[in-house]
Amino acid sequence: LFFFCLFLLIILGTRLWYLQVYKYDHFKQRSEENRLRIIPISPNRGLIFDRNGKVLVDNRTSYSVLIYPVKITPELEKKVELLSKKLEIEPKVVIQKLKYAGPNSPYPIDIKHDIDQDTISYLLENRLILPALTIEHTISRVHPEKSLASHILGYTGEITYDELKDLKDKDYKVGNNIGKTGIEKSFEDTLRGVEGGHFIEVDSIGRKMRTLKTELPTQGNNLHLTIDKDLQRRVEELLEGKKAAAVVMDVNTGEILAMASKPDFDPNIFYSRISSKQWGEIQKLDNPFLNRAISSYTPGSIFKIVTTAAALQMNLATEYRQFYSKGYFNIGKYRFGDWNPYGFGWVNLDKAMAYSIDTVYYELSLEMGINEMKKYANMFGIGVKTGVDLPGETKGIMPDHAWKMKYWKMPWFPGDSVNSSIGQGFIHVSPLQAAVMTAATANGGKVLKPRVLKSINSKAATDKIQILRRLKVSKHNLDIVKKGMRSAVTYGTGSALKRLPVEVAAKTGSAEDPPNKKTHGWVVSYAPYTNPKYTVVVFWQNGGHGGDIAAPIARDIYKYLYKDPIAKVEPTKKK
Template sequence: MFTPTAPPSTPPRTIGRSLQSVFVMAAVSALMLGGLGSRLAYLQLIEGDRNRQLAEENRVRLVSKPPERGQIFDRNGKLLVGSNPSYSLFLWPIALEEAEWPIALQRLSHILRVPVTEIQTNLEKEGYNSPYRVRVARGLTIQQVVALEEARTELKGVEIDAETMRYYPNGDLAAHVLGYTGEITDSELESLEDRGYRMGDVLGKLGVEAALEDQLRGEWGGQQVEVDAMGEVIRILGEKPPIPGDDVILTLNSDLQKKAEQVLGNTKGAIVAMDPRNGEVLAMASRPAYDPNIFSSRISDEQWQQLQAKEHPFLNRALRSFAPASTYKIITTVAGLESGKFSPGTVLPTFPYLEVGGIQFWDWNRAGFGPLSFQGAMTWSSDTFFYQIGRSVGGEVLAEWSRKFGMGQLTGIELAEEESPGVVPDNAWKEEMLDEIWYIGDSINMSIGQGYMQATPLQVAMMFAVPANGGDLVQPHLQLDLQNRREWTKSINLKPSTIQVLREGLRDVVQVGTGAALRTNSIPPVAGKTGTAEDQPRKSHTWFGGYAPADNPEIVVVAFTENSGGGGGSLAAPMVRSILEAYFQGQKTPAPKP
């Protein structure tokens, strides 16, 4: 029997399926290669510059090195300003992506106790792609250094480096002369960038630190170093050592400066001591003061509040202008004698008051002194005598001689940015400033250093130097001129008889007049003048200016107290006596020259 069999099964297809597999694999490969190519194109074309820089900078870094700032010494070689070793914290912007920095900044903020925004601002100013390090903290404590080292593996792009920090070994001594340093501000950087300054630079802010910045600064150096993956230096590829700034020697005598500040104590005011022969400033004290060390690192809120509690501690009162009061009678005497309207032998009556235009201008003792010569009027500081001189010569002549004595203009001292030129009023000045004409009463007020007349303690010291040195105007200066390259004096062409009247009158002030506080055997003979300036409705200012030895002067001292009340003879004169005692006693054991 025939049994039908099933037809043979169809063999499976292989050719078509193989082709499909090939196409799938090709498509996947194409996608992978396309993605990889796109990524490579992105990395090379879009991020190529940064990645090349990052790859190179991961191996080679530029490490800038700031120069050590020049030191500042007094005339006898005593250190006034130096630099101490310190640690600073730097960020290396390119080490991390911008999105990676916030975590590191949070950790740094916690360790440094500084707001994140403050650190981030410094980083953003330099730019996240910058290869240069950015200083974000100076003067790190040992505790901060330890904490940062412990967190080093978590703080990529964060580096600690040794630098020097400005140090003022005597605290607030001569703070207004020396000034202080601080990091450059945005506005300062904008004007100084073309002179090679960079963000994070330290520069002088006030005083000599600012005035002699170019000498003290020095030149930046740096290193090109190769580092490993941990940031450790493998080798130095190239180096340019920083060039330190020049040292500076000042005219200051630090012992005399210390005495001047002790004498002022908590009294608001200023003391200037100067050599009348060449203008060297031996001491320049101002109160209240501040300690410049607090600005060498980040100033705390507590320190700032303490400064704010003082009354303008950054103001150098030796360079600010006030009514010079009766010390100005030196210029009134010169104006009267040099005008030809009065002779050295002139004698004038004095009165309780002088009435001009219906206004009574009173003498300070409310009684007058009877007939007086120029010397006698200086001795007793008779106001009505000098009213008559001022009324006769007029305001224009007083103004002319004021300018010849250096008033109403900058003195030429290095601290010009902080100096007031003062005010020498005349008819043109009054019309411009007050829209009024000049009256005889204005000349009368000016004749005794009141009214609109304004002078600084330094300018008053220059005024006293003229009779002290025999008729020369000196230019005060703070930088010691060891080679005597400059001529610091110029004659203002006074008659010898005028100088003699001034010297005799100023000597009599101390011998028999209002300067009795200087009548002592502890110092050589002194010549000088008191002054008490009204400052309504506040208390009066007091002045005393003098020089010694009277017959061969080598030092001028001016003391000024602001709104202290009292009189120049009772408050300012004893201060000058203390300075002169310190000066002449110190000469017995002269300090070695630098």
């Protein structure tokens, strides 16, 4: 009996040592978690301004419903279901958030943002239903100009479980907001700030006993963009009602002064409950969340800038070489037509650029081959991401033999080179890539990295202009390309840009987009011709001929830039 009692004492002592000594830290932590609650203090997310200090994105105070993690029981689930009806949220969403956080977390979970006064009153009157519930001040975003620059600015939204896993080292919690698109996403770490909180001690039923400490939040950093708010508004007005995009960029710095995409959306709808009517109106639009300025499309004849530069640099052509334009070009039994079926007779490169004569480029394409064409296209930024500081940019397509075999399981034919030479076939280019290409032509061969961020808290984001590469095209040959673009305005397809208070150089494009009957309309341009400052690119999806529909929009942008309300316009030619 003695030894049996001794044995029991040894077992009991060992267990007490295990619980009180070995597991001391574990149970101490659990005890702290059970009695500690943290009431979060939201930081002010950084504001976003245009280049002149005009507000683009602001903050406002709102109220959110939060719930402290508790053990999930059938009784709790009934209470959550009752409250969820009033909050107009799914009960399973609340339960899922509680499960993810775990019952021992001291941090409350945001289950409903931006509640109205009626909801606040209801919750205060029925607070005993679920004592773990609390109402706190939070910060919501507001876009004073509604849809203005929505694709650039983007919006914030509640963090997903996948995002929580990916960002587990960045102190995000269930219910937090995070940048979802645009600048809000690209500069999330810069804008978000650091959350503060009141650390309080509570009793067993959650009543506050005392405040242990308070940590104040750290405000997020303000951003100044390169965008000019008034110019952005004017460009968007010109694109209203169209599926279109436009880019205005400084050819010497890469700063984007305006970037518009239509249709667009009002980011404010994401910061409060979206009514079924609002969502129905959004659904009627054609991809309003798609930023067409950084999405790629068939470029048509604007690509002839690349083909011309390549032919000159490869010594396949000079400014004096003559080509005979008869309205078509034969390769074996296949005939490739020109947009002008009657042809232009004997022409040089200047006329080929001005009138956008397809057959000249068909001939040059067979002389240079697709590999050289691709080399120069990539050099200009075609088929390569620009590196703009916005999410979602596509790199487009610049095909060759390997690309076609990979995606089409077919060899490359001479006809593919012919189509590529005029920006048809498989080639896809974004309006922003077209702006970078045009800027490199205008500024003497510097391929710039475009950007929309100018400064953080008024301190320059970068002091250096970022030159991605330099065109391996001589100044002499670039001058020939530029002269051809000027001729397109003075007597060719870009005559809509002729009578302005500044000399403009341009190249129009009309890109076929089967099975749609209407072509994509393009114009790429820069001004002034002799001392370039701006590039203006306009793309109108399935809008028609570039000279007819895109060039007049670019004209009106230049009128705004140079403040000439009465610029005279001549009738435009096709292409």
